[in-house]
Amino acid sequence: MGLRLNGKGQQSHRMVIFFAVFILMTLLIFYTSNNSNEAVYTPFHVAATKAVTAKDLKRWSRKDGFVPVYGNKSLALHCGNCALVTSSSHVLSSRAGEEIDRMECVIRMNDAPTLGYEADVGNRTTLRVVAHTSVFRVVRRPNEYLRQTDRNFTIVFWGPPNKIEKNAKGTLYRLIQRVGMTYSNVSFFSIAPNRMRKFDNLFHKETGRDRQKSHSWLSTGWFTMVIAIEICDNIKVYGMVPPNYCGKKPLSKKMPYHYYKPRGSDECLMYIQNESSRRGSHHRFITEKQVFGRWAKLYNITFTHPTW
Ligand SMILES: *[C@@H]1O[C@H](CO)[C@@H](O)[C@H](O)[C@H]1NC(C)=O
Ligand SMILES: *[C@@H]1O[C@H](CO)[C@@H](O)[C@H](O)[C@H]1NC(C)=O
Ligand SMILES: *[C@@H]1O[C@H](CO)[C@@H](O)[C@H](O)[C@H]1NC(C)=O
Ligand SMILES: *[C@@H]1O[C@H](CO)[C@@H](O)[C@H](O)[C@H]1NC(C)=O
Ligand SMILES: *[C@@H]1O[C@H](CO)[C@@H](O)[C@H](O)[C@H]1NC(C)=O
Ligand SMILES: *[C@@H]1O[C@H](CO)[C@@H](O)[C@H](O)[C@H]1NC(C)=O
Numbered sequence: 001m002g003l004r005l006n007g008k009g010q011q012s013h014r015m016v017i018f019f020a021v022f023i024l025m026t027l028l029i030f031y032t033s034n035n036s037n038e039a040v041y042t043p044f045h046v047a048a049t050k051a052v053t054a055k056d057l058k059r060w061s062r063k064d065g066f067v068p069v070y071g072n073k074s075l076a077l078h079c080g081n082c083a084l085v086t087s088s089s090h091v092l093s094s095r096a097g098e099e100i101d102r103m104e105c106v107i108r109m110n111d112a113p114t115l116g117y118e119a120d121v122g123n124r125t126t127l128r129v130v131a132h133t134s135v136f137r138v139v140r141r142p143n144e145y146l147r148q149t150d151r152n153f154t155i156v157f158w159g160p161p162n163k164i165e166k167n168a169k170g171t172l173y174r175l176i177q178r179v180g181m182t183y184s185n186v187s188f189f190s191i192a193p194n195r196m197r198k199f200d201n202l203f204h205k206e207t208g209r210d211r212q213k214s215h216s217w218l219s220t221g222w223f224t225m226v227i228a229i230e231i232c233d234n235i236k237v238y239g240m241v242p243p244n245y246c247g248k249k250p251l252s253k254k255m256p257y258h259y260y261k262p263r264g265s266d267e268c269l270m271y272i273q274n275e276s277s278r279r280g281s282h283h284r285f286i287t288e289k290q291v292f293g294r295w296a297k298l299y300n301i302t303f304t305h306p307t308w
Pocket of ligand 6 (some may be wrong): 159269270273274277282
């Protein structure tokens with residue numbers, strides 16, 4: 001009895017295994033093909049055909065764009081070759097420090113430090129562009145961020161007018177003003193309200209999307225790039241990934257968003273999540289890089305670490 005059943009039982013057993021494997025394979029093929037047809041993120045930037053590449057950034061008037069925090073200085077910076085050093089961990093182990101320091105002007109953002117990272121990011125700063133949200137971190141460590149390495153050392157603050165506008169009520173502007181008085185060798189400017197609107201209009205023009213209606217925030221990188229174009233003849237950008245970098249498969253290995261926060265969030269994850277978020281306001285890091293790519297041809301911008 002056992003033997004007879006055995007023959008039939010084995011056959012149906014094999015059938016079950018065969019079907020199980022078949023179904024698994026089908027699912028697997030379906031899943032992977034479905035997945036590879038799907039972008040990893042939903043691009044924010046949809047109106048490429050509507051975009052108008054701004055050709056007049058160098059003609060923006062500086063006088064009504066930057067308000068001196070203290071005294072009556074005006075932003076007179078003009079440089080031939082600039083290094084724009086991003087805060088991305090892609091700059092780590094670039095060993096680009098000496099090359100960066102040889103440039104006429106070195107531009108940095110927010111509280112990206114040089115101390116301890118000189119070999120990769122250099123040790124001079126000509127211009128630092130600081131978001132209203134980073135002001136406290138910058139003024140808290142004056143030896144790191146307000147130490148004068150360059151003759152025309154300049155700091156530009158950007159933020160909503162009610163926070164950083166001249167005579168804005170509130171502690172932030174008072175703090176900026178006090179720092180401006182104390183560190184008189186540094187030229188401090190805040191971006192004027194009408195210039196903030198200009199930055200918004202530029203975003204609209206370049207992406208076909210209204211910044212506010214599309215719930216977008218401009219990044220410090222956006223402000224910094226435009227200011228760099230205004231003051232520099234040539235720009236070499238260190239550590240910025242190209243716009244398609246984070247959508248590539250296989251996914252690139254994890255890289256911290258900031259070089260000085262090795263345990264911080266992964267850069268691509270941050271970019272993708274921001275790019276595809278619709279509720280609340282978000283940065284459009286990837287869209288911004290698409291725009292930078294178009295500007296690169298007009299304004300002699302080159303990208304290194306990685307090169308693109
Ligand atoms: C800036 O202020 C100084 C002294 O307060 C004055 O002599 C100078 O003319 C001013 N410069 C401008 C461009 O207003
Ligand atoms: C530095 O400032 C001085 C005086 O404002 C100006 O003449 C000079 O061109 C500036 N240097 C650079 C590199 O912009
Ligand atoms: C930093 O600054 C010093 C002197 O100012 C210089 O000798 C050194 O080579 C600089 N660069 C780096 C990458 O440390
Ligand atoms: C400010 O500039 C003056 C003149 O260039 C210089 O002697 C002084 O050491 C500078 N102060 C600081 C804090 O860098
Ligand atoms: C573009 O900039 C690079 C330096 O970043 C420079 O070597 C090159 O000559 C520039 N090209 C033009 C056309 O100005
Ligand atoms: C977007 O980027 C900012 C950093 O500028 C980060 O703090 C925030 O968590 C990101 N948002 C999402 C949804 O990933």
